[in-house]
Amino acid sequence: MFSTDAPMTKSERTRAQLREIALRSFRERGYDDTTIRLIAQEAGVSVGTTHYHFASKNHLVQELYLDVQEGHRAAAEPGLAASTDLVDRVGIVYRTGLDQLEPYHGFAPGFLSAAVSPRSPINPLSDDSAPALAIVEGLFREAVDGADDRLPADLRDALPQALVIGHLLLAMFWVYDSSPGQRRTRLLLDRGLRLLRLGLPLARLPIMRAPLRELLGLIADVRIGSTAG
Amino acid sequence: MFSTDAPMTKSERTRAQLREIALRSFRERGYDDTTIRLIAQEAGVSVGTTHYHFASKNHLVQELYLDVQEGHRAAAEPGLAASTDLVDRVGIVYRTGLDQLEPYHGFAPGFLSAAVSPRSPINPLSDDSAPALAIVEGLFREAVDGADDRLPADLRDALPQALVIGHLLLAMFWVYDSSPGQRRTRLLLDRGLRLLRLGLPLARLPIMRAPLRELLGLIADVRIGSTAG
Numbered sequence: 001m002f003s004t005d006a007p008m009t010k011s012e013r014t015r016a017q018l019r020e021i022a023l024r025s026f027r028e029r030g031y032d033d034t035t036i037r038l039i040a041q042e043a044g045v046s047v048g049t050t051h052y053h054f055a056s057k058n059h060l061v062q063e064l065y066l067d068v069q070e071g072h073r074a075a076a077e078p079g080l081a082a083s084t085d086l087v088d089r090v091g092i093v094y095r096t097g098l099d100q101l102e103p104y105h106g107f108a109p110g111f112l113s114a115a116v117s118p119r120s121p122i123n124p125l126s127d128d129s130a131p132a133l134a135i136v137e138g139l140f141r142e143a144v145d146g147a148d149d150r151l152p153a154d155l156r157d158a159l160p161q162a163l164v165i166g167h168l169l170l171a172m173f174w175v176y177d178s179s180p181g182q183r184r185t186r187l188l189l190d191r192g193l194r195l196l197r198l199g200l201p202l203a204r205l206p207i208m209r210a211p212l213r214e215l216l217g218l219i220a221d222v223r224i225g226s227t228a229g
Numbered sequence: 230m231f232s233t234d235a236p237m238t239k240s241e242r243t244r245a246q247l248r249e250i251a252l253r254s255f256r257e258r259g260y261d262d263t264t265i266r267l268i269a270q271e272a273g274v275s276v277g278t279t280h281y282h283f284a285s286k287n288h289l290v291q292e293l294y295l296d297v298q299e300g301h302r303a304a305a306e307p308g309l310a311a312s313t314d315l316v317d318r319v320g321i322v323y324r325t326g327l328d329q330l331e332p333y334h335g336f337a338p339g340f341l342s343a344a345v346s347p348r349s350p351i352n353p354l355s356d357d358s359a360p361a362l363a364i365v366e367g368l369f370r371e372a373v374d375g376a377d378d379r380l381p382a383d384l385r386d387a388l389p390q391a392l393v394i395g396h397l398l399l400a401m402f403w404v405y406d407s408s409p410g411q412r413r414t415r416l417l418l419d420r421g422l423r424l425l426r427l428g429l430p431l432a433r434l435p436i437m438r439a440p441l442r443e444l445l446g447l448i449a450d451v452r453i454g455s456t457a458g
Contacts, residue, residue, distance in 0.1 A: 109346035109347055109348050109349075110346070112345055112346060113342050113343070113345055113346045113349075114342070116341055116342055116345045117338035117339070117341060117342045118338055118404060118405045118407075119338050120338075120342075125405075169398075173451065175347060176347045176354075178347075184450070187450060188447065188450045188451065191443060191446055191447045191450055192447060194443050195440055195443040195444055195447060198439050198440040198443060199440045202436065202437075202440065205436075207431065207434075208431075210427050211424060211427040211428045211431065214420060214423050214424040214427060215424055217420055218417065218420045218421060218424060221413070221416060221417045221420055222402065222417065
């Protein structure tokens with residue numbers, strides 16, 4: 001393995017520079033107005049060189065997704081290290097996830113339009129986006145695995161997947177949220193966490209067994225449907 | 230008021246013809262490839278005449294939405310007249326809603342991309358789309374109001390709104406569903422209806438009072454967020 005301190009080659013430096021310019025452009029210009037041509041121009045390299053490093057704009061969006069989710073992980077870890085309460089831990093992952101999205105809110109509708117089609121390579125559920133989604137899935141699994149709760153085992157197993165679906169739906173709500181600082185999204189999240197705190201202990205009641213089984217089946221069904229898209 | 234049997238004026242006939250051509254084009258060509266120019270050409274009228282009747286392509290999409298939802302209402306009413314069971318009635322509205330969407334599945338990703346932005350005039354939650362959404366809301370309200378259940382009053386009041394949110398999410402799942410005949414969407418719906426049948430009676434238990442109140446608040450929060458988008 002190479003040391004991370006090893007000096008970068010010229011090619012690596014060019015790649016890193018193109019990546020930085022692209023990430024800034026997505027923040028400042030949004031998805032629609034960011035082009036390979038513009039990035040090449042700002043970096044002072046040819047379009048061909050840019051294509052050599054990033055075959056398409058979609059590849060740059062994947063860099064953005066990874067950047068956002070690596071930032072998400074870095075922001076969530078200190079909080080996760082400090083709490084063993086399940087709902088607190090879940091809240092940490094959701095809140096730090098929203099924090100990371102914040103700089104992109106102005107251009108979020110354009111991103112959503114480009115990403116929402118099941119045929120889009122930048123769809124969060126696409127094969128290309130799997131590495132970024134895996135970070136989110138890992139964070140929710142860590143939030144659940146590190147908690148000292150007493151959930152039924154089948155609910156515990158299904159919970160990370162349900163929380164990821166919740167994350168995608170919350171992100172969608174956030175795109176629509178025009179309140180200052182997307183305050184409504186935060187309030188909706190607080191509400192969802194309160195519901196989780198009140199609802200999870202009920203999962204141990206015998207009367208909840210049958211509906212819980214249906215709910216877990218529903219979560220599994222949604223997941224299957226999404227990945228097959 | 231005019232009798233509906235009154236002969237149409239030439240202008241009314243042109244409008245009806247343009248509308249028919251547009252609806253067929255949306256089914257056969259999808260959203261992206263349907264243009265005002267193409268519709269004018271097929272109708273043998275000028276682009277100017279077409280614009281006179283429909284100021285933009287978005288106006289034609291609204292005709293499509295109304296056509297789909299009027300078909301939905303016509304398909305749901307016989308079933309609603311024949312049952313007083315709440316979950317059966319809700320199932321009738323969901324299933325007939327999916328039936329109406331069926332002819333558009335091949336082009337659904339293009340429609341979704343064009344409609345999903347909160348800034349899009351063909352977003353189902355936009356002001357322009359309100360008349361079509363009102364038909365869906367009315368159907369779910371009718372499904373609940375005509376049922377002989379024993380739900381707490383606050384749950385009963387909030388239920389139609391929650392079912393409409395469920396309808397929009399189910400339609401989104403359906404866009405992603407590439408299984409033959411979108412069978413997975415039907416199975417997911419069946420699962421959701423079974424969950425409703427098992428879960429709704431629990432709403433009367435005192436222990437469910439606090440989580441139910443949070444759930445109702447969450448439904449109300451989602452609605453506020455959406456309409457403000």
